[in-house]
Amino acid sequence: MEWTREKRYRRLEEVSSKEMQELRERVGSCPWRQTYHIQPETGLLNDPNGFSYYNGEYHLFYQWFPLGPVHGLKYWYHTKSVDLVHWENVGIGIEPAKFFESHGAFSGSALEYDGKLYLFYTGNSRDENWVRHPYQCMAVMDENGTIEKFENPVIHGVPEGYTDHFRDPKIWENDKRFYAIIGAQRSNATGCVVLYESVNLKDWEFLGEVGTELQEFGFMWECPDYFELNEQGILLFSPQGLQPEGDHYQNIYQSGYLIGDRLDFTTCEFQHTEFKELDRGFDFYAPQTMVDHNNRRIVVGWMGLPEIEYPTDRHGWAHCLTLPRELILEDGKLIQRPVEELTKLRNKEVEIETHLTNERKSFDGFNGVTYELCCEFVNHDASEFGIEVRVGEQEKTTVKYDAKHNKIVFDRSLSGESFAEEYGTVRQCEFSSNKIKFQLFVDSSSIELFVNDGEEVFTGRIFPKLESKGIQVFADGGEVKMKAIKWDY
Ligand code: FRU
Numbered sequence: 001m002e003w004t005r006e007k008r009y010r011r012l013e014e015v016s017s018k019e020m021q022e023l024r025e026r027v028g029s030c031p032w033r034q035t036y037h038i039q040p041e042t043g044l045l046n047d048p049n050g051f052s053y054y055n056g057e058y059h060l061f062y063q064w065f066p067l068g069p070v071h072g073l074k075y076w077y078h079t080k081s082v083d084l085v086h087w088e089n090v091g092i093g094i095e096p097a098k099f100f101e102s103h104g105a106f107s108g109s110a111l112e113y114d115g116k117l118y119l120f121y122t123g124n125s126r127d128e129n130w131v132r133h134p135y136q137c138m139a140v141m142d143e144n145g146t147i148e149k150f151e152n153p154v155i156h157g158v159p160e161g162y163t164d165h166f167r168d169p170k171i172w173e174n175d176k177r178f179y180a181i182i183g184a185q186r187s188n189a190t191g192c193v194v195l196y197e198s199v200n201l202k203d204w205e206f207l208g209e210v211g212t213e214l215q216e217f218g219f220m221w222e223c224p225d226y227f228e229l230n231e232q233g234i235l236l237f238s239p240q241g242l243q244p245e246g247d248h249y250q251n252i253y254q255s256g257y258l259i260g261d262r263l264d265f266t267t268c269e270f271q272h273t274e275f276k277e278l279d280r281g282f283d284f285y286a287p288q289t290m291v292d293h294n295n296r297r298i299v300v301g302w303m304g305l306p307e308i309e310y311p312t313d314r315h316g317w318a319h320c321l322t323l324p325r326e327l328i329l330e331d332g333k334l335i336q337r338p339v340e341e342l343t344k345l346r347n348k349e350v351e352i353e354t355h356l357t358n359e360r361k362s363f364d365g366f367n368g369v370t371y372e373l374c375c376e377f378v379n380h381d382a383s384e385f386g387i388e389v390r391v392g393e394q395e396k397t398t399v400k401y402d403a404k405h406n407k408i409v410f411d412r413s414l415s416g417e418s419f420a421e422e423y424g425t426v427r428q429c430e431f432s433s434n435k436i437k438f439q440l441f442v443d444s445s446s447i448e449l450f451v452n453d454g455e456e457v458f459t460g461r462i463f464p465k466l467e468s469k470g471i472q473v474f475a476d477g478g479e480v481k482m483k484a485i486k487w488d489y
Helices: 017-028 311-313 340-345
Strands: 043-054 057-065 075-081 088-094 105-112 116-126 132-141 147-149 162-174 175-186 191-196 205-207 220-229 231-242 256-260 283-292 297-302 325-330 334-338 348-359 371-378 384-391 397-402 407-411 426-430 434-441 444-452 456-461 470-488
Touching: 043 116, 043 297, 057 088, 057 105, 057 297, 057 397, 088 116, 088 147, 088 407, 105 132, 116 162, 132 162, 162 220, 175 205, 175 231, 191 231, 220 283, 220 325, 231 283, 231 407, 256 334, 256 444, 334 340, 334 444, 371 384, 384 434, 397 434, 397 444, 407 444, 407 456
Parallel strands: 043 105, 043 283, 105 162, 191 220
Antiparallel strands: 043 057, 057 075, 075 088, 105 116, 116 132, 132 147, 162 175, 175 191, 175 220, 191 205, 220 231, 231 256, 283 297, 297 325, 325 334, 348 470, 371 434, 371 470, 384 397, 384 470, 397 407, 407 426, 434 444, 444 456
């Protein structure tokens, strides 16, 4: 189907139930539906929104275009969970219905206040000349899960010095005041974030641009987030328009963070160290964090990227969210750990232990499509060693340690149906340690790799054949000792 503007901006109620049913069937017969990741029933999912803990449950909304695998009229879709593992599809959370969101209820965040959950999002509207007019809007969810919008936006338009690329408010509370950070583009077409303050969530005052050292760092910063860990401030955002640099910035757009002193709310200054990417893989964007009742800082990302075609598109859907990861600040770096609750997914366990010397091995009963796999490699003198998953006759996805160059490598060049090849099929990053631990979460069409308990994370979609189920371990140019446990999911 050709996705004309008209088709992208159709509303759900304009579509017949027959058309919806056909779409559902098309999605249902897709071989790459995920089994334990949040994914849309139909259409396209993008950014996580409104991630929060409220009234005894985790709430996680996402950007949703229901009618196909393209970016069209965006809704907020609502999911919830008591354990961050099993998610219930609640339904549409925010429907773009008012003049200030005529072209989509764009990304935003949530905050509990006074017994209610406040949802702060961008109303995207366009006029007859297709000029964009952003509004920042508020909706409130009560204990029964009923969501009501404010009559009017709480922030109209854009402050002087910035363009209409002005969106994705993230709110938090500090010392009885509320702050919102918003992604922006300066009039000279460079990206940045700005800060607002409020005492009641209704009236917002523009405090200014967050002062960083990054004056020319891409053309737009999307989905900003600010939080504190160990008394340090962390500014997370998704800059667009960075050029690749060595192993860095290989995707179409990036997401990463700055660590610094706590943000100064009076001057808006943020003293920080250099920008670091949060994820080293292929498909990761627009992450959002929340702090839960156990005081954990947890992040979820969109396992996808804008402007890239994926093999599921022809099945009428696209993308999923990542697993929730707990964030820990250690030695000036964010460590990401899959939340502990995920161990609930562990079923049948198989363990192997072996020595590898210039060889490749597989083991009976050691294979699968959806599982968690933990491998530890020690005493290595091999020049490289690692693991291949979803191995079939002509397919495999390789995760390895290249000891010669001290690099972790995630190679999807033979993973299955190819896509986004213009951005390369290998991701790698520097890493040196004499003990290497790979923890992999493998779902029907994705891999999330945690290296040495979250020091590095690589996230990637893969589209192998269903029958590609093999697992192989290998060492080249020497020896390594290894131990692995696999749990079926
Ligand atoms: C990031 C983004 C946001 C915007 C949303 C629209 O992926 O472009 O900036 O609010 O997606 O769906």
